[in-house]
Amino acid sequence: MARLVMKFGGTSVANMERIRNVAQHVRREVEAGHQVAVVVSAMAGKTNELVGWVNEGSKLYDPREYDAVVASGEQVTSGLLAIVLQDMGISARSWQGWQIPLLTSDAHGSARIAGIDGKNLDEGFKRGEVAVIAGFQGIHAETGRLTTLGRGGSDTSAVAIAAAIGAERCDIYTDVDGVYTTDPRIVPKAKRLEKVAFEEMLEMASLGAKVLQVRSVELAMVHKVRTYVRSSFDDPANPTPGTLICDEEEIMEQQIVTGIAYSKDEAQITLRRVADKPGVAAAIFVPLAEANINVDMIIQVTSDNTTTTDITFTVPTADFERAKTILEGRKAEIAYGALEGARDLVKVSAIGIGMRSHAGVAARAFKAFAEKGINIRAITTSEIKFSLLIDAAYTELAVRTLHSLYGLDAA
Amino acid sequence: MARLVMKFGGTSVANMERIRNVAQHVRREVEAGHQVAVVVSAMAGKTNELVGWVNEGSKLYDPREYDAVVASGEQVTSGLLAIVLQDMGISARSWQGWQIPLLTSDAHGSARIAGIDGKNLDEGFKRGEVAVIAGFQGIHAETGRLTTLGRGGSDTSAVAIAAAIGAERCDIYTDVDGVYTTDPRIVPKAKRLEKVAFEEMLEMASLGAKVLQVRSVELAMVHKVRTYVRSSFDDPANPTPGTLICDEEEIMEQQIVTGIAYSKDEAQITLRRVADKPGVAAAIFVPLAEANINVDMIIQVTSDNTTTTDITFTVPTADFERAKTILEGRKAEIAYGALEGARDLVKVSAIGIGMRSHAGVAARAFKAFAEKGINIRAITTSEIKFSLLIDAAYTELAVRTLHSLYGLDAA
Numbered sequence: 077m078a079r080l081v082m083k084f085g086g087t088s089v090a091n092m093e094r095i096r097n098v099a100q101h102v103r104r105e106v107e108a109g110h111q112v113a114v115v116v117s118a119m120a121g122k123t124n125e126l127v128g129w130v131n132e133g134s135k136l137y138d139p140r141e142y143d144a145v146v147a148s149g150e151q152v153t154s155g156l157l158a159i160v161l162q163d164m165g166i167s168a169r170s171w172q173g174w175q176i177p178l179l180t181s182d183a184h185g186s187a188r189i190a191g192i193d194g195k196n197l198d199e200g201f202k203r204g205e206v207a208v209i210a211g212f213q214g215i216h217a218e219t220g221r222l223t224t225l226g227r228g229g230s231d232t233s234a235v236a237i238a239a240a241i242g243a244e245r246c247d248i249y250t251d252v253d254g255v256y257t258t259d260p261r262i263v264p265k266a267k268r269l270e271k272v273a274f275e276e277m278l279e280m281a282s283l284g285a286k287v288l289q290v291r292s293v294e295l296a297m298v299h300k301v302r303t304y305v306r307s308s309f310d311d312p313a314n315p316t317p318g319t320l321i322c323d324e325e326e327i328m329e330q331q332i333v334t335g336i337a338y339s340k341d342e343a344q345i346t347l348r349r350v351a352d353k354p355g356v357a358a359a360i361f362v363p364l365a366e367a368n369i370n371v372d373m374i375i376q377v378t379s380d381n382t383t384t385t386d387i388t389f390t391v392p393t394a395d396f397e398r399a400k401t402i403l404e405g406r407k408a409e410i411a412y413g414a415l416e417g418a419r420d421l422v423k424v425s426a427i428g429i430g431m432r433s434h435a436g437v438a439a440r441a442f443k444a445f446a447e448k449g450i451n452i453r454a455i456t457t458s459e460i461k462f463s464l465l466i467d468a469a470y471t472e473l474a475v476r477t478l479h480s481l482y483g484l485d486a487a
Numbered sequence: 488m489a490r491l492v493m494k495f496g497g498t499s500v501a502n503m504e505r506i507r508n509v510a511q512h513v514r515r516e517v518e519a520g521h522q523v524a525v526v527v528s529a530m531a532g533k534t535n536e537l538v539g540w541v542n543e544g545s546k547l548y549d550p551r552e553y554d555a556v557v558a559s560g561e562q563v564t565s566g567l568l569a570i571v572l573q574d575m576g577i578s579a580r581s582w583q584g585w586q587i588p589l590l591t592s593d594a595h596g597s598a599r600i601a602g603i604d605g606k607n608l609d610e611g612f613k614r615g616e617v618a619v620i621a622g623f624q625g626i627h628a629e630t631g632r633l634t635t636l637g638r639g640g641s642d643t644s645a646v647a648i649a650a651a652i653g654a655e656r657c658d659i660y661t662d663v664d665g666v667y668t669t670d671p672r673i674v675p676k677a678k679r680l681e682k683v684a685f686e687e688m689l690e691m692a693s694l695g696a697k698v699l700q701v702r703s704v705e706l707a708m709v710h711k712v713r714t715y716v717r718s719s720f721d722d723p724a725n726p727t728p729g730t731l732i733c734d735e736e737e738i739m740e741q742q743i744v745t746g747i748a749y750s751k752d753e754a755q756i757t758l759r760r761v762a763d764k765p766g767v768a769a770a771i772f773v774p775l776a777e778a779n780i781n782v783d784m785i786i787q788v789t790s791d792n793t794t795t796t797d798i799t800f801t802v803p804t805a806d807f808e809r810a811k812t813i814l815e816g817r818k819a820e821i822a823y824g825a826l827e828g829a830r831d832l833v834k835v836s837a838i839g840i841g842m843r844s845h846a847g848v849a850a851r852a853f854k855a856f857a858e859k860g861i862n863i864r865a866i867t868t869s870e871i872k873f874s875l876l877i878d879a880a881y882t883e884l885a886v887r888t889l890h891s892l893y894g895l896d897a898a
Contacts, residue, residue: 092540092543092544095544126563129503129563129567130566130567130570132503133503133506133567133570133571133574134570134571134573134574136574137570137573137574138569138570138573138580140580141566141567141569141570141573141580141581142566142570143566144562144565144566144569144581144583145562145563145566145567145570147562148559148560148562148563149559151555151556151558151559151562152537152540152556152559154555155541155552155553155554155555155556156540156541156544156552156556158549158552158555159541159544159545159548159549159552159553159556160544160545162545162548162549162552163544163545163547163548169549169551169552170552170555172555172633174585175631175632220586221586222583
């Protein structure tokens with residue numbers, strides 16, 4: 077009897093009608109003979125309502141109390157789904173994070189999972205119960221306080237629980253029916269992928285694909301949890317398979333490029349004529365790191381003379397002004413000639429495990445962009461992806477160009 | 488340093504503005520040097536929303552899941568009030584029922600408090616923290632499941648916690664400023680009582696006064712918790728004292744009658760010509776008890792002959808038809824001549840410890856009612872109260888007559 081984790085997000089449990097639909101999906105898997113753990117998010121809108129109250133209460137709220145308030149959202153859904161399942165004649169019970177227990181660090185608001193004791197869940201399975209688990213939350217063992225896992229927490233709960241109970245697979249139900257070669261709103265010819273390797277999904281999530289949070293993919297990769305992304309809006313009696321995220325060995329024929337991702341709201345800062353000497357990079361990036369500014373692409377270019385260089389890097393647009401202020405305040409210390417900045421940029425990326433064994437993949441993109449008149453401001457590459465920083469106005473053109481270039485357009 | 492429990496109901500914490508007002512009340516007591524535990528209900532309307540979903544989920548819901556869902560309401564308020572208190576510079580933390588722990592029976596939906604371990608709360612007080620406690624809820628030790636205490640649960644939580652931590656008093660903040668001699672909507676001359684004895688309050692609550700739930704008064708009486716009923720709508724800087732519910736020894740001069748209560752939605756059933764023999768009362772009332780029908784006043788009157796009697800009793804109007812059906816189905820077994828019923832009745836009661844030492848208190852009421860043309864359908868008396876069953880149309884007249892008769896009208 078195989079075990080299975082099914083995870084449903086906020087829009088999938090937005091009201092009682094949707095929860096009843098979720099229960100139909102669960103029933104299908106129970107009737108197929110699986111032992112099922114269901115992980116649920118808060119009903120759509122509820123977390124925002126709770127967070128709104130917290131912010132109204134105090135701008136500098138205690139994150140432990142934030143967690144106590146916000147964790148209630150998933151608690152409600154877990155109880156309601158258990159009730160609806162029972163109403164269908166399916167034995168079920170709700171589990172709060174602290175009841176399992178799902179142990180976490182004490183980093184309230186963005187806690188890391190420290191461990192899951194699967195014993196209680198095991199006993200429930202033996203009794204023939206579906207375990208309906210409140211996602212996104214856990215407990216810090218030493219203090220006994222409620223914790224939440226932060227953004228994408230319910231996906232992360234689901235994958236971690238799948239690992240803890242030795243589930244055959246983890247099905248993440250969302251409002252899309254799988255992972256696409258790129259955003260179908262930009263490229264109508266985008267195709268649903270049947271399988272994606274963990275490493276590819278990790279890059280795609282990191283580079284802007286919103287279907288799964290990076291943390292949950294990391295966890296799935298480490299624990300080799302076969303994870304499906306599929307739609308809760310399918311007919312429960314006849315669902316589409318979705319996309320399997322799995323070990324690359326499971327994927328017979330690798331594409332060179334599997335997907336095209338893009339990430340908006342990038343800003344670029346260039347420091348001109350920085351002294352080309354040891355310690356200068358630290359002088360620039362340590363203060364930014366201390367201010368929690370996430371620096372992404374970094375390019376160092378030889379300047380017009382040999383004693384200085386130009387250093388270019390990107391930050392999220394939201395941090396652009398703050399980063400400029402910090403660097404202007406340290407102009408003497410860093411000793412740069414001028415600071416230049418640009419906003420409204422986009423990072424377009426191509427991801428594919430096949431790149432490992434194929435040379436010149438990125439070079440084809442440079443040529444195609446040049447032909448279309450798309451100016452590339454910065455380039456970064458890794459073993460299985462490359463990213464190009466361009467003006468935001470060219471986003472759609474660039475994505476379509478890459479999608480077509482690497483043969484991803486549906487026939 | 489005296490300890491104090493403050494309890495705030497749903498309308499007192501209905502939104503963030505009201506929660507901030509509650510925090511002002513708490514601040515006043517903290518600044519007066521008290522160690523404070525605050526017990527809060529769910530924000531007004533939230534419990535109904537949650538219960539609505541549960542009922543939508545299943546008509547025959549699992550009460551354990553009902554509790555998991557509904558307990559979330561108080562959890563939210565406790566976290567929010569802790570945040571607001573901290574924002575005012577007052578050290579505070581939230582406590583869920585299971586964190587204290589407040590242990591209960593496993594009668595989900597209407598659990599009894601089995602015990603409260605005050606150790607964790609003590610440690611919080613030593614750290615100088617206000618304990619903000621989610622009312623209405625606890626945990627069943629053996630199963631580890633959330634429980635709720637049912638109607639009036641938060642008042643009961645507050646009194647039980649006051650007893651457990653040895654609080655000097657328990658302040659129940661409501662939307663009225665105390666206990667009145669009767670309902671001021673009926674008698675504008677009704678007076679706020681300065682003090683009421685536990686026994687009187689228990690009778691008043693049982694007989695229809697809605698200011699406190701019977702359970703919480705019982706608990707306060709057993710543990711001798713001095714309990715104030717007071718208004719959360721007062722100016723926090725200058726509140727009115729409210730009404731103290733206390734041991735009768737604390738009340739110097741007893742009134743003969745302290746208050747007039749009334750209870751709507753009473754229905755009366757009379758069985759005519761019931762055989763006057765042993766076992767007949769059991770034949771009538773055991774089936775009603777098994778159907779969870781709460782029989783209140785029971786009067787047996789000798790009939791027109793000596794071998795049968797008439798038996799009259801009251802039930803809540805909501806149970807009237809059900810009770811009739813049960814008794815009609817057992818007509819042969821009980822062997823009665825006829826079943827008569829009446830709805831739209833009201834029970835009007837006068838309560839006062841002074842009745843113990845004064846004879847003829849009720850007789851004065853019979854006379855006054857006769858003069859006003861109010862027909863008395865049934866009478867019950869106890870040591871400190873008497874109740875008269877009358878037609879609902881006479882409710883206001885009857886209440887005003889008694890209020891005036893026993894000298895309760897304000898000067």
